[in-house]
Amino acid sequence: MRPLLSIATACMVWMASGLPALAHHSGAAEFDSHKKIDLSGVVTKVEWTNPHAHFYMDVKDSSGNVTNWNLELASPNVLIRNGWHRNSIKAGDMVSVTGIQAKDSSYYGNASVITFPDGHKLNFLSADEPAK
Amino acid sequence: MGKRVATGVVSGALLAVFSLAAQQPAQNDSKPKTGTIGLYRNQPLAPDGPAPKMADGTPDLSGVWLGGGGNDADISNPRGLKPGEQVVMLPWAEDVVKNRLSKQDPEANCLPTGIPRGSPYPWRIVQTPTHYFILFEGNIHSFRQIFMNGKHPDDPDPTWYGNSIGHWEGNTLVVDTVGFNDKFWFDYKGHPHTEKLHTIERYTRTDLGHMTIEVTIDDPGAYAKPFTTAGKATLMPAAELLEYICQENNQDLQKLEGPARGPGGQ
Numbered sequence: 001m002r003p004l005l006s007i008a009t010a011c012m013v014w015m016a017s018g019l020p021a022l023a024h025h026s027g028a029a030e031f032d033s034h035k036k037i038d039l040s041g042v043v044t045k046v047e048w049t050n051p052h053a054h055f056y057m058d059v060k061d062s063s064g065n066v067t068n069w070n071l072e073l074a075s076p077n078v079l080i081r082n083g084w085h086r087n088s089i090k091a092g093d094m095v096s097v098t099g100i101q102a103k104d105s106s107y108y109g110n111a112s113v114i115t116f117p118d119g120h121k122l123n124f125l126s127a128d129e130p131a132k
Numbered sequence: 133m134g135k136r137v138a139t140g141v142v143s144g145a146l147l148a149v150f151s152l153a154a155q156q157p158a159q160n161d162s163k164p165k166t167g168t169i170g171l172y173r174n175q176p177l178a179p180d181g182p183a184p185k186m187a188d189g190t191p192d193l194s195g196v197w198l199g200g201g202g203n204d205a206d207i208s209n210p211r212g213l214k215p216g217e218q219v220v221m222l223p224w225a226e227d228v229v230k231n232r233l234s235k236q237d238p239e240a241n242c243l244p245t246g247i248p249r250g251s252p253y254p255w256r257i258v259q260t261p262t263h264y265f266i267l268f269e270g271n272i273h274s275f276r277q278i279f280m281n282g283k284h285p286d287d288p289d290p291t292w293y294g295n296s297i298g299h300w301e302g303n304t305l306v307v308d309t310v311g312f313n314d315k316f317w318f319d320y321k322g323h324p325h326t327e328k329l330h331t332i333e334r335y336t337r338t339d340l341g342h343m344t345i346e347v348t349i350d351d352p353g354a355y356a357k358p359f360t361t362a363g364k365a366t367l368m369p370a371a372e373l374l375e376y377i378c379q380e381n382n383q384d385l386q387k388l389e390g391p392a393r394g395p396g397g398q
Contacts, residue, residue, distance in 0.1 A: 026234045026237070076376075
């Protein structure tokens, strides 16, 4: 069980710390688990690519200024096996996103949970409802 | 009359089959048919059963597997080593581990992981009488080839996966590899190696759905003594490999900060 243990351990670390269990680099080196983000806006673009899928969303602040955030997901091979589809999120969707921000404080983050207006949710790794 | 006998035999056989079929669900109720394998949820699981063999009696390792030979976050973690094993670095190697940065990790740069570092992605063994191929979904979308009962070249070019020859010891596939370059890291922590690296992998399919993988790492250029990792792989019986081209959109690299460390910071 040891190699799977390392994966399971990575998953547990991910769930406990908010840091993504990423395959090709250290999530802890990229994101700051203390910089929580909670965004609402309109999806402007989706990149269904490796090593990570990304989606971009326009977020308007209280002054009306619009910022375009770049939000990272797991890779398509992981997402597909866990119930995602390449069109699960698409340009024009209104969504709310919780996650964590990049260490460099740019408008770049890791999307932990995506919530749609009808209440259904997707998360970084899967299309399952996140554990409560 | 003969027809009646035949009908009776067929009916009896069908009855036996149906009886058996009726019993099957009760026998299998205790074992779920789907479950989580690594990162992947609701995956069909391999049923209980013995390790299969080819027609000539050779163990059959072919299939899509998930797992690997050691602890990918930190190869020196005792949880990824055989009991009693210890990783003892030479002083220069200790310095390297202290000074490496996450952004320098070849894996973060979409380069191969070498041996025995794995990934959370499945891989497939394709078995032929002369060659075994390991097809990696990620990271990266690459392959290894193992020459059965072959001989290492006298002066192999140093490469990421080295030159691998295989043979069977009972039910265990033993893969002997030399001719490595010194570029890949054993783990996220950055444990190094030299071109003197020599690995011996031992793959044993313990039942239909499971395989143990032990890897002896002998590199007198970087470690005071050889050590052996212990890992395991699980069959993903319904999975096919998917495409994973890491170089496609690797935005993360420019964002990585700080020392080399595991996925969750360990």
